[in-house]
Amino acid sequence: MSTAVLGSAEATTHGHGHDDAHHDLPWFRKYLFSTDHKVIAKQFLVSSLFFLFIGGAFALFIRWQIAYPGKPVPVIGSIMPDTWVTEAGSGVITPEFYAQLLTMHGTIMIFFVIIPFAVGMFGNFCIPLMIGTDDMAMPRLNMWSFWLVPPAGMIMMSAFFVEGGYAAAGWTSYPPLSAVIQSPTFTLSGQTLWLISLFLVGFSSIMGAVNYVTTVLNKRAKGMKLFDMPLTVWALFITAVIITLGTPVLAAAFAMLFMDNFLHTSFFLPDHLVTSSKYFGGGQPVLWQHLFWFYSHPAVYIMILPLMGIASDVLATFSRKPIYGYKAMVFAIAGIAFLGFIVWGHHMFQSGMNPLLGTTFMLSTIVIAVPSSIKVFNWLGTLWRGNIKFSTAMLNALAFVSMFIIGGLSGVFMASAPVDIYIHDTYFIVAHIHYVLFGGSLFGIFAGIYYWYPKMFGKMLNESWGRKHFYWTFITFNLTFFPMHVLGVAGHMRRIYDPNVYDFLKGLGGINEFITIAAIALGFSQLILVFNVLWSLKWGKKAPRNPWRANTLEWAAPAHPGHGNFDRDITVYRGPYEFSVEGRDLDYWPQWEPGKSISVHHHTVAVSDASEESSSVSNH
């Protein structure tokens, strides 16, 4: 069997590749300021995991306040009694701090967790390995794209110590709320720090994206055409294009909002706004919404497309079948990316928009369901009659698909302007965003972590702990977020501090408590992942070169590749999804293995050429 062959090849190269070029570097160039894309990916993994727990803790404090308004909040209440974050004497979160927690939860999860995970970590790790090259096109630029993130994170978190605390205008930071500040000019407030921090993160994203685009176009292995690339690489490539074109528009909006805050200009402040300080007026708050959503709607695809690619690879590998409709998948990704740029107005049905324009945005939004459905049906087609192996990566990928279906369907509800006017700014929206961002993106990220951990660290992640993590997360996730649909339809507003002041929400207290208990369980379930990642690093089984018997090029590299990635020449002979090819003994056919095949009724059939096949692996 080929696994045995691969295993023996592994033994001769002794796990580590040829990292001699890396040996003469001082330790801080190896582990901190490394230009090796795999090290940078690990750095993104660490920083994203760190912020995942910060953002998650913030979410739990929010949940506590909604479920138990008026009860002292655990941890914060005891650490910081009688400060501005808690009410004097009671240990209850203040409304101001509650708004800040909401803002920071959204901001951290989107800009410091999901995007760095999806684009920073997987983009860095997967692209060079999967296209069979030694590193990114511009490795030093790549290093800087990571090293803008920690200072940005510190600036974001440091807002706790300035007067007034964190930014509190929501992650969308709509003016006038985000622009009317009482602090004098040239002072740093939570809002200005928020803007500076995200400007840096945006710059980091753009630097990464420029690099990905160049790498994919210029550095593919010999013989690899664009349509020989795995869907993960396709998705990351198209995501990089979105980042390149979308993020700078947000940066421009940030510059304007920064000036409104820092210099008291009025890009987003209308005439006749009654405030304590002097404003010139003439600006338009809705202008911010247009600029913001011009980026931030494509941004939701930045957060889901890479994971769609990863799910495609995982599903094909563990179904032992070619991905169903490979080219359709590529065009669907490109279609979603394109449509993503012309639908931003659907966030603004309630902001005062010409109904005709609203209808246009509604239609373009609903059309996104078409490429999304193509993807979903192709995933189902891939699974259909496959030889499915329920590994942890596969379980998470399946959760990704199924949760994405739920999140996608609730998305169609709010795409429709009349329905959106009813559910706008309710917990229905919160349920939707968490079904796509947690149920979609985060399960996709987990799938990717379980799938590539062996290549990343040279050790297998523990499957038993992995399963525990998956089932706990999957169940508590649904218990947390599904009831939010009900809350939303019942009219529960999205950002309120205390539901008990509204008579019509009083009957929903039970659901809120239920959600909070489930959310706490969900939060603590993530400790299993961290435990597993750390435990397997030390005690995990040593990974073979190609543990999943997959086809893509990263599995041609040594089990724990060093600087330079590969210890053999890479020439690509076929597409990435040639599983269960007729006429072959093995149920997979790596891209780098020579061999002839013909296409019969859209099925690849191997033409026997035994001499080539046996020489393919062992000779290297």
Next chain:
Amino acid sequence: MSAALNLSHEPITKIANGKLGMWAFLGSELMFFSGFFGAFIVLRNSNYEVFANGSSHLNVWLALINTFFLIGSSLTMALCIHAAEKNDRSKQQLFLGLTLLGALGFLVIKTIEYSDKWAHGYFPSQENHTLFYSFYFMMTGFHALHVIGGIIPMLFMWFRGYSKKGYPYPVKLEVLGLYWHFVDLMWIFIFPALYLMIPYHGAGGHH
């Protein structure tokens, strides 16, 4: 890494990595300034008089001189790349030096303009500041930052050019040149938008 591996090959697109990356980055830059221009169009249409009043106080002649500085420096940049490709060191240094002069000259005139605006109280949070000047300082300010961002590598390459080895990297000069032409191009949009598009008929409200 052993040299025998075939992983590091010529760029597939035949465009050097740095150049392709710069093109992608310029796409990004274009969208960055598009955000400003989009906001400019929207707010200009709803504040015609403020914009008419504001732009009539700008000094078109200084800006025109600056325009020629930038266009001229774009030309010398191209000539510098040409000289570098021909391996003509003295001409490379001469034209890069002229490009630097154009860039610095631009900044000097911008400083004169800014200090005049400061004296008349047009800066943000000064008494004569209006929405038009918010746009003026933001757009020209970010543009000036881009000019400075060009000057820094130019200085580096210019001084390296006088070392023993010289600076024999025409592709790197070309990448910088791409960026420099973009900075020039942005000014070609900013100049008419702020200085020339004075809504003369707007004094009594537009019709």
